[in-house]
Amino acid sequence: MTRGPRRSVHPDAVLDAALELIDEGALTMRALATRVGLTPGALYTYFPDRSAIVTALADRLLAEADLSLLDDPSLPPHQRVENYSLALREVLLAHPAAVPAILGAAFNGPMALRVGESLLGVLPDARATYTVMVYVLGAIALEAADLEAFGTPPPPEPDRVAARRAALLIDPEQFPRTYRELDTIAAYNSTGQFRWGLHRVLAGLSGS
Amino acid sequence: MTRGPRRSVHPDAVLDAALELIDEGALTMRALATRVGLTPGALYTYFPDRSAIVTALADRLLAEADLSLLDDPSLPPHQRVENYSLALREVLLAHPAAVPAILGAAFNGPMALRVGESLLGVLPDARATYTVMVYVLGAIALEAADLEAFGTPPPPEPDRVAARRAALLIDPEQFPRTYRELDTIAAYNSTGQFRWGLHRVLAGLSGS
DNA sequence: ACCTGAACACCGTTCAAGT
DNA sequence: ACCTGAACACCGTTCAAGT
Numbered sequence: 065m066t067r068g069p070r071r072s073v074h075p076d077a078v079l080d081a082a083l084e085l086i087d088e089g090a091l092t093m094r095a096l097a098t099r100v101g102l103t104p105g106a107l108y109t110y111f112p113d114r115s116a117i118v119t120a121l122a123d124r125l126l127a128e129a130d131l132s133l134l135d136d137p138s139l140p141p142h143q144r145v146e147n148y149s150l151a152l153r154e155v156l157l158a159h160p161a162a163v164p165a166i167l168g169a170a171f172n173g174p175m176a177l178r179v180g181e182s183l184l185g186v187l188p189d190a191r192a193t194y195t196v197m198v199y200v201l202g203a204i205a206l207e208a209a210d211l212e213a214f215g216t217p218p219p220p221e222p223d224r225v226a227a228r229r230a231a232l233l234i235d236p237e238q239f240p241r242t243y244r245e246l247d248t249i250a251a252y253n254s255t256g257q258f259r260w261g262l263h264r265v266l267a268g269l270s271g272s
Numbered sequence: 273m274t275r276g277p278r279r280s281v282h283p284d285a286v287l288d289a290a291l292e293l294i295d296e297g298a299l300t301m302r303a304l305a306t307r308v309g310l311t312p313g314a315l316y317t318y319f320p321d322r323s324a325i326v327t328a329l330a331d332r333l334l335a336e337a338d339l340s341l342l343d344d345p346s347l348p349p350h351q352r353v354e355n356y357s358l359a360l361r362e363v364l365l366a367h368p369a370a371v372p373a374i375l376g377a378a379f380n381g382p383m384a385l386r387v388g389e390s391l392l393g394v395l396p397d398a399r400a401t402y403t404v405m406v407y408v409l410g411a412i413a414l415e416a417a418d419l420e421a422f423g424t425p426p427p428p429e430p431d432r433v434a435a436r437r438a439a440l441l442i443d444p445e446q447f448p449r450t451y452r453e454l455d456t457i458a459a460y461n462s463t464g465q466f467r468w469g470l471h472r473v474l475a476g477l478s479g480s
Numbered sequence: 481a482c483c484t485g486a487a488c489a490c491c492g493t494t495c496a497a498g499t
Numbered sequence: 500a501c502c503t504g505a506a507c508a509c510c511g512t513t514c515a516a517g518t
Contacts, residue, residue, distance in 0.1 A: 070500060070501065071500085071501070072501080072502080092490090092491065092492085093491080093492060093493080094490085094491075094492085102501095102502075102503090103502065103503050103504075104492080104493085105493080105494075105495080105502075105503070105504085105505095106501070106502050106503075108492095108493075108494080109500070109501055109502075113492080113493075114492065114493090164372055164375075164376065167372075167413050167414065167417055168372065168417040168420075169417075171414065171417075177442075177447060177450065178447075180447075180450055180457075181447045181448075181449055181450045184449035184450060184453060185449060189453075189456070190453035190456035190457055191456060191465060191468055191469065192472070194457075194460045194465060194469065195407075195468075195469035195472055195473070197414075198407055198410040198411045198414060198469060199403075199406055199407050199410060199473070200410075201410050201413075201414065202406040202407060202408075202409050202410015202411070202413065203406045203410070205375050205409075205410065205413060206375065206379065206405075206406060206409065209375055209376040209377075209379075212376075234385075239385060239386075239388075239389045240389075241389055241392035241393060242385065242388055242389045242392060245392060245397075245398035248397070248398035248399060249388075249398055249402075252402045257399060257402060260399050260403075261399065261402065261403035261406060263476075264400070264403055264473070264476040264477050264479075265403065265407070265472070265473055265476050266476070267475075267476040267479055268471075268472040268473050268474070268475040268476025268477070268479070269472050269476070271472075271475055271476070271479070278481060278482065279481085279482070280482080280483080300509090300510065300511085301510080301511060301512080302509085302510075302511085310482095310483075310484090311483065311484050311485075312511080312512080313483075313484070313485085313486095313512080313513075313514080314482070314483050314484075316511095316512075316513080317481070317482055317483075321511080321512075322511065322512090481518100482517105482518085483516105483517085483518080484515105484516085484517075484518100485514100485515095485516090485517100486513105486514090486515095486516105487512105487513085487514085487515105488511105488512085488513080488514105489510100489511095489512090489513105490509100490510070490511085490512100491508100491509070491510055491511095492507105492508095492509085492510095493506105493507085493508090493509100494505105494506085494507080494508105495504100495505090495506085495507105496503105496504095496505095496506105497502105497503085497504090497505105498501105498502085498503075498504100499500100499501085499502080499503100
């Protein structure tokens, strides 16, 4: 019974443009309006305010990670969690500037609910589920912050690790333990470290 | 040989005022200048720009958690990590609005380096150290985001858990597992969940 | 060096008026 | 309902000029 669209642009097109602008470094209502061919005031018939756009965007980004990775019955539970976590990490790190919004806003959104429900099907109890979410989102948040320091698009991971290693100038007298671990520290923000930590976390949750 | 101060206010006083304004909900250069009795432009003789203020503030906040908790030789390593983590959590959750800045900025700061060095004295290897930092900072970030939804000062933890529980209206048909765990989910942002998860993470790291 | 006053180039949001 | 044009009340930052 709904009539044809009266809007000149689809709300999803607004979110597309918003994500582009976040990736480019600055999401403003004025730039967003220009990009979709509207006047700033017109955006307020699509979303009540700027924060509603960011929230909607965060939830949509969360939806891009394939949730069915958690359901594959042919794989052991920990493998499913790892597969989904890696997928989520990839999706979110493709848009590092949007990550802070996700931690703040979207984990109350509708998609976050679905993620939680699926995770509960794989892990022993709710506390374990939350512990994994904390680790995965925490790692992604720290990586995203670091990633923003590089250009856009950022150089590949090995180059980033090498650049970080070269930038770490540590006084061995003052920070002897740090100095000894510089190679590992330079690789903190890497897929390898992410997986290593996730394995340890899951191991700890199994023994409970 | 340095002469007496020529500045009308100490840089630390600028940071004090900046933290107040963050806690009140909005740190602007203009409000900050007014609070310390200056004109906005004068702030730029103290800090090169707004982000430098936020970075300095984040590092100072990090310094408020007692690092010596990690060194106490009379306690087992895991107990020391827990004591410090709880102290850091308390310091940061007292200023939830400042937490995003800490994740983004300060973990390259001078104080972050000292935290890392001390942690390396307690935990087996650098990868384990980072895994703990990810868990602790991730949990604090998620809790801080939630805490900002409450007033200032926020109600005590049990009241917050109860309020969250009452707000969780879940369809048992669509989200059966979530529905079954509502009490636990309402307590995600609590000292108990934080400690439980930290114990599991540390257990996982011991077995490596 | 530190600070003021004033300006520049922006913001998010509102709202009467048009279609 | 959707949109424009214009305004309101802000921003961070710069800079000549004063001390």
